[in-house]
Amino acid sequence: MSALTFTLKKDLIQKLDVSPLTPDLLADKTHAEIASTLLWYGKKQIAAGEAFAITGIDTNKIVFDQSTSKIDHIGTGLKTGKITVNGHAGAFLAFNMSNGNITVNGNVADFAASGMAGGLLQINGNVGDYLGAAIIGDRKGMKGGIVIVKGNAGERTGDQMRRGIILIEGNVGTYCASRMLAGTIGVLGNVGEYVGYGMRRGTLILTKTPKLHATIQDCGTHTLPFLSLMFKSFSDLPSKFAQMNQNRAQRFAGDISNDGKGEILVLR
Amino acid sequence: MIINGVQIDDTFAEAFNMRGTRVIITAQNHKWAYNAANAMTGFATSVIGCGVEAGIERELGPEETPDGRPGVAILMFAMGSSVLMKQLENRMGQTILTCPTAAAFSGIDGNERINLGKNLRFFGDGFQTSKQFGGKRYWRVPVMDGEFITEETTGMVRAVGGGNFLVLAASQPQALAACEAAIEAMRKIPNVIMPFPGGVVRSGSKVGSKYKTMFASTNDAFCPTLKGITDTQLSEDIESVMEIVIDGLTDKDIRKATYVGIKAACELGAENGIKRISAGNYGGKLGQFQFHLRDIMNDKSLSGESE
Numbered sequence: 001m002s003a004l005t006f007t008l009k010k011d012l013i014q015k016l017d018v019s020p021l022t023p024d025l026l027a028d029k030t031h032a033e034i035a036s037t038l039l040w041y042g043k044k045q046i047a048a049g050e051a052f053a054i055t056g057i058d059t060n061k062i063v064f065d066q067s068t069s070k071i072d073h074i075g076t077g078l079k080t081g082k083i084t085v086n087g088h089a090g091a092f093l094a095f096n097m098s099n100g101n102i103t104v105n106g107n108v109a110d111f112a113a114s115g116m117a118g119g120l121l122q123i124n125g126n127v128g129d130y131l132g133a134a135i136i137g138d139r140k141g142m143k144g145g146i147v148i149v150k151g152n153a154g155e156r157t158g159d160q161m162r163r164g165i166i167l168i169e170g171n172v173g174t175y176c177a178s179r180m181l182a183g184t185i186g187v188l189g190n191v192g193e194y195v196g197y198g199m200r201r202g203t204l205i206l207t208k209t210p211k212l213h214a215t216i217q218d219c220g221t222h223t224l225p226f227l228s229l230m231f232k233s234f235s236d237l238p239s240k241f242a243q244m245n246q247n248r249a250q251r252f253a254g255d256i257s258n259d260g261k262g263e264i265l266v267l268r
Numbered sequence: 269m270i271i272n273g274v275q276i277d278d279t280f281a282e283a284f285n286m287r288g289t290r291v292i293i294t295a296q297n298h299k300w301a302y303n304a305a306n307a308m309t310g311f312a313t314s315v316i317g318c319g320v321e322a323g324i325e326r327e328l329g330p331e332e333t334p335d336g337r338p339g340v341a342i343l344m345f346a347m348g349s350s351v352l353m354k355q356l357e358n359r360m361g362q363t364i365l366t367c368p369t370a371a372a373f374s375g376i377d378g379n380e381r382i383n384l385g386k387n388l389r390f391f392g393d394g395f396q397t398s399k400q401f402g403g404k405r406y407w408r409v410p411v412m413d414g415e416f417i418t419e420e421t422t423g424m425v426r427a428v429g430g431g432n433f434l435v436l437a438a439s440q441p442q443a444l445a446a447c448e449a450a451i452e453a454m455r456k457i458p459n460v461i462m463p464f465p466g467g468v469v470r471s472g473s474k475v476g477s478k479y480k481t482m483f484a485s486t487n488d489a490f491c492p493t494l495k496g497i498t499d500t501q502l503s504e505d506i507e508s509v510m511e512i513v514i515d516g517l518t519d520k521d522i523r524k525a526t527y528v529g530i531k532a533a534c535e536l537g538a539e540n541g542i543k544r545i546s547a548g549n550y551g552g553k554l555g556q557f558q559f560h561l562r563d564i565m566n567d568k569s570l571s572g573e574s575e
């Protein structure tokens with residue numbers, strides 16, 4: 001069966017919220033029902049058929065073609081199935097996703113993977129600020145699952161992240177892992193200033209020693225067997241992290257102004 | 269039934285329902301994995317006095333373990349789930365947590381999960397951290413040699429304990445040689461352990477005793493020095509009897525181990541003083557399983573070596 005494909009045909013001026021277009025919400029719906037699904041477009045609602053040319057029938061595999069950063073909430077609450085985005089994605093990608101698989105062949109805006117609790121999100125381009133962070137008013141960010149970013153990530157990556165794994169092959173902006181509660185973030189490139197600011201628990205894995213503020217303290221270089229366990233679990237992932245197997249790292253602990261149980265591991 | 273001059277008695281071993289689990293212990297090298305595993309499975313010969321019966325199942329190469337280090341798989345059996353859980357946690361805390369470089373992981377799936385390192389984490393006094401990879405939760409506990417790693421839980425399955433056979437020989441060295449040959453062959457069978465020292469037990473017991481406080485006492489019918497004064501099971505030419513007890517994950521595993529063990533013992537044959545193979549039972553009244561020796565030795569499907 002061919003994938004259910006939404007090809008953008010409208011020149012979007014406002015943001016378009018496509019949260020109703022997920023495999024579990026569209027399952028068993030006819031083509032006409034899918035086309036008449038109402039989507040918020042700015043402050044009014046429009047039918048999905050007005051924004052997209054809709055082809056294909058397999059609701060378990062959804063494709064957004066010619067997608068732009070005006071399309072928000074792709075894969076919100078995703079529970080099952082696969083979504084592929086060809087082009088860019090807007091804010092709140094994979095918001096509260098609990099399972100399934102999302103791949104974006106382009107760049108992604110802010111608050112991707114916010115509230116994500118399971119599944120796999122693969123971003124083949126860059127991603128904006130607040131990746132895996134909590135939305136305003138929430139006290140916890142990402143709660144599970146795996147996010148792979150091939151490009152760079154913006155500021156506040158993993159802010160208040162609670163659980164799960166974020167693997168970034170490129171660089172990350174300032175305040176990476178700020179106020180992090182738990183979970184794992186890996187960065188192969190550089191990170192900006194104030195890394196681990198207010199970090200409570202959790203692990204940030206880096207390959208280069210960043211500039212650290214005074215409340216993150218050096219605990220020395222160690223061989224950590226859990227790293228072998230972790231990298232082994234990454235071995236099937238479509239990421240450069242799959243080839244890694246170091247288990248020796250310099251351990252910086254902090255932020256001691258906020259309990260200090262977090263760690264920044266710089267691989268040696 | 270006679271194999272290579274050795275008589276196989278028309279009798280059966282009586283075995284019981286047990287609860288079992290497998291734990292994978294890894295360390296910097298096999299030497300330290302064995303140090304940990306030997307301690308963890310030490311003093312675990314019989315549920316009567318030790319709570320659990322445990323032993324090393326086999327050695328694991330680095331490619332077979334979760335953390336890519338050399339390891340050892342151990343099996344542990346108990347009569348009930350609560351005893352198994354308690355013993356596992358106690359033994360983990362005193363032997364794996366304490367052993368340099370050692371780590372412990374679940375070695376078996378199962379609907380029922382029991383604590384492996386779940387409560388040991390509190391040794392970390394707040395510095396412990398949890399990590400979840402591939403749907404499994406691990407604990408990292410800071411210790412003086414670095415970090416102690418353990419999986420949170422392991423699986424618990426229904427298992428079988430108390431499979432056995434007796435080797436009756438013309439002398440003590442000959443009985444021991446036959447048992448050593450049997451154990452060497454049986455250790456290649458997966459899913460079983462022989463919990464007694466070196467896999468062999470010399471103090472087989474009967475139910476009851478002349479002393480009120482004793483539930484079990486020496487099996488005088490098989491004691492060679494009492495041949496003249498008890499209702500003996502031994503003929504004149506038998507001077508020593510030794511037993512091999514087998515615990516396994518399934519009755520099929522025990523059948524296979526019994527077959528391989530008896531075959532190896534019989535290969536020494538009558539010319540090496542091996543006279544008879546028998547088995548221990550309670551008249552079939554107590555155990556849920558019966559392993560009839562002649563059935564097992566006639567079962568051609570068991571002749572394949574380890575899986």
